[in-house]
Amino acid sequence: MASPLVAGEPPINFAAHQIRAGNIAGARDDFEQMLAVLIGAIYPGARAIAANPGDWGIDILLGELSGLVVIWQSKYFWPSVTRSAQAQIRDSFDSALASAERNGYQVAQWVLCVPSSMDPATARWWDRWRARRQRETGVVIELWHEATLREMLLRPDAAHVRRHYYDPYFGGPAPRSTPRSAPRSALRDVDDGTAADLERALFVRQLRAAGHEEVGSAKREFFNAELLVREILDKRVPAEVSALSEADGVAYGIWEARFNAVAQAHPADPLLPGLHAAVVGEIRESGAFPVGLRAGPVHHCGLMHRIVQDGRAGWVRHWRRIAEESPV
Incomplete structure (x- = not known):
């Protein structure tokens, strides 16, 4: 702490x-x-x-x-x-x-x-x-x-x-007091070293299991969401901590509803085709994320990848097994 x-x-x-x-x-x-x-x-x-x-x-x-x-x-x-x-x-x-x-x-x-x-x-x-x-x-x-x-x-x-x-x-990077409606600082790209490290992350393993060949945007989303979460937890502004918790719940709720729908539509397919696209598509269009978070679609999608990284969700039917087998 x-x-x-x-x-x-x-x-x-x-x-x-x-x-x-x-x-x-x-x-x-x-x-x-x-x-x-x-x-x-x-x-x-x-x-x-x-x-x-x-x-x-x-x-x-x-x-x-x-x-x-x-x-x-x-x-x-x-x-x-x-x-x-x-x-x-x-x-x-x-x-x-x-x-x-x-x-x-x-x-x-x-x-x-x-x-x-x-x-x-x-x-x-x-x-x-x-x-x-x-x-x-x-x-x-x-x-x-x-x-x-x-x-x-x-x-x-x-x-x-x-x-x-x-x-x-x-000389610090941002104003000490930022209007609550203002967006976060500019998004950051992922350098080659960090991208290589993230290749071993659970959220990437889940995407690979679902057949995704290109995961660069997912890494960028996750990376920027990590920066967002650390900033909020460092500052410990109660309203922002509450907004972060609410955003996590919104993202998880979207995933759970889509997972159940796709699983019922494809009962014999372990890869659950279209699940990831449906979830991130809804997240990007959703107006349910709290305004107090001051975050955009990239951060919102990144929060979903953090949920997967935490072992609470996945992109295939057997996502729990992948999470259990992943190194801690």
């Missing part, structure tokens, strides 16, 4: 890095730059290390490269840390230790910094991997996830970092 906000402070939404940079690749650099300033504010003497061409597995460093050092590794995993991130985490840690051995210094502590949280399976993997690698190497391994970073950004020493990166009046 996000840390409580100081009274009068704007919410800290790590999607701001994408909004400011315009894409995930730029968000990675922007997030790393924020970390360098934040860590420098809390740990005087910490400094960023530039890649030229490699960075020795170091993003931010505290200490001297002739003795003991603390290393912070920045990874902009979004919207959550999933199984696909595990190899990158292992490789980053191994690279940092290999560079230390080659260049004559010792890593005392290694800190992974991410702007999101781990899903259950990845959290379990992290706990086991961290304990094993600490025993094997003697290096203290820590995780700074979104809640940890928010807590640090709310410290008095980090006020200038928070203002610069997350306060709309000092």
